[in-house]
Amino acid sequence: TPPDDWPDDLLWIDTLHTVQFFKADTLFASGMGGIAGTVDGGLHWEMRHTEYLNYHQSAIVAPRFGWVISRISHLLRSRDAGSTWEDLGRVFTDYSIGVRDIAFSDSLLGWICTSDGSIWETTDGGTSWTEREITPGTAFVHVGTVPGRLSYAVNAAGQFYVQHHDIMNIPPEIEDVLPTHVRLSPGYPNPFNGNVTWYYILPSQMHVRMTVYNLEGQKVEQLFAATQSAGRHMVQWIPEQCGSGVYFGVLETESQQQIQRVLYVK
Structure with a gap:
């Protein structure tokens, strides 16, 4: 039973799980039954999305991007800023996979921590997701971010794993500030001994390829060649038959080339 001073506007939400602030007077609340929003600091609320699902986790990138997710990954x-909500469907078709946590670093880059301890990543704002292998055999219980700066994951033993993003100096609202040229981040981690990740930004749709070369300038592996949309993307390299040493990740388009050096230590 809600307390006497509980806003009548929020009674559509049976169980309140999260409250997020876009700014001091603009926020939303989510839980079992949907999402409610306010633009006057909480004096008056209105339902913005009504669906009887248990929306128990949420994330924002101020001042206007927000996500909510149910336990069954809807x-x-x-x-x-919470005025309207786009339905992206379920992340996982397997009902046995639940969601523990969700976090976003900017309007495109985000993570989900699942009930089985795995981490999934999106680079397109939540439309598609890919599992990230951070440390084999490690079960994670929480993900979080410092928007535009770094992301972190915490495992069941309380150990923190941190990934920095400020190397590209990307403002959180990346969709509004796409650069005029291709940008490739330094590889992370560097040095590395398992896999290395590069993030890159495309100012428009274009054909792009990523290739790894050794110190002698010999091609080691072409990671991909494809036409991709504008925005932020990522690529990983897992050396399978390479010795320790210096390698170069080269991102190429028809008119531009970006190079980043990494050190592989077996």
């Missing part, structure tokens, strides 16, 4: 996204 995901919603807002691009207008």
